[in-house]
Amino acid sequence: MKVLPLFMDGAAILEPKVYGDHRGYFMESYNEQVLHEQGIQHVFIQDNQSLSAEAGVLRGLHYQLQPKAQTKLVRVISGAIYDVIVDVRTSSPTFGRWKSVILSEYNQRQLLVPQGFAHGFCTLVPNSRVTYKVDAYYSPEHDRGILWNDPALAIDWPVTKPILSEKDQKHPLLKDAELNFD
Numbered sequence: 001m002k003v004l005p006l007f008m009d010g011a012a013i014l015e016p017k018v019y020g021d022h023r024g025y026f027m028e029s030y031n032e033q034v035l036h037e038q039g040i041q042h043v044f045i046q047d048n049q050s051l052s053a054e055a056g057v058l059r060g061l062h063y064q065l066q067p068k069a070q071t072k073l074v075r076v077i078s079g080a081i082y083d084v085i086v087d088v089r090t091s092s093p094t095f096g097r098w099k100s101v102i103l104s105e106y107n108q109r110q111l112l113v114p115q116g117f118a119h120g121f122c123t124l125v126p127n128s129r130v131t132y133k134v135d136a137y138y139s140p141e142h143d144r145g146i147l148w149n150d151p152a153l154a155i156d157w158p159v160t161k162p163i164l165s166e167k168d169q170k171h172p173l174l175k176d177a178e179l180n181f182d
């Protein structure tokens with residue numbers, strides 16, 4: 001498993017070793033010991049999965065407030081996504097900065113999203129299945145979001161008119177969002 005730092009404070013791209021042969025491929029998609037040896041010490045306690053039937057579905061930008069903030073380890077089972085993280089730690093020198101990574105069934109890349117970062121993705125092809133581990137349980141009371149097209153973020157999404165949930169159409173701008181990451 002290669003670990004490529006993406007941002008300060010723990011965000012990273014993970015690239016598992018893929019063993020291809022005439023049948024297809026095999027890979028260890030997750031190995032706690034391998035990650036611990038590389039300093040990634042999170043204890044993941046919940047697995048999530050979503051299917052987006054169409055390209056242009058945008059989910060996010062989501063985060064959970066402390067004390068239920070989540071580290072996420074995101075990967076794509078099928079299809080491809082434009083994955084985005086935003087630093088929402090108000091005292092961070094990179095507050096409001098974002099990074100994007102393409103995760104797909106072809107590059108098998110994974111994205112480690114630390115606590116204090118909002119997360120969202122836009123699907124690039126139909127039937128994109130995304131699975132991700134989290135190290136804190138879902139807590140609706142702590143679930144928050146930021147508007148996907150907040151002009152202050154100026155995220156370079158691959159779509160201008162995404163398919164959004166009702167909820168994702170109504171998030172506040174970052175400047176108005178409830179944040180408790182110091």
Ligand SMILES: Cc1cn([C@H]2C[C@H](O)[C@@H](COP(=O)(O)OP(=O)(O)O[C@H]3O[C@H](C)C(=O)[C@H](O)[C@H]3O)O2)c(=O)[nH]c1=O
Nearest residue numbers: 048050059060062063072119120121137138139165167
């Ligand atoms: C996240 C979550 C949701 N739910 C329920 C709540 C809703 O009734 C339903 C759909 O939830 P939501 O619309 O928030 O799902 P997404 O829009 O895919 O949001 C997710 O995708 C973005 C990209 C993320 O990073 C978040 O982790 C996560 O919020 O599943 C649960 O029961 N458990 C959970 O852990």
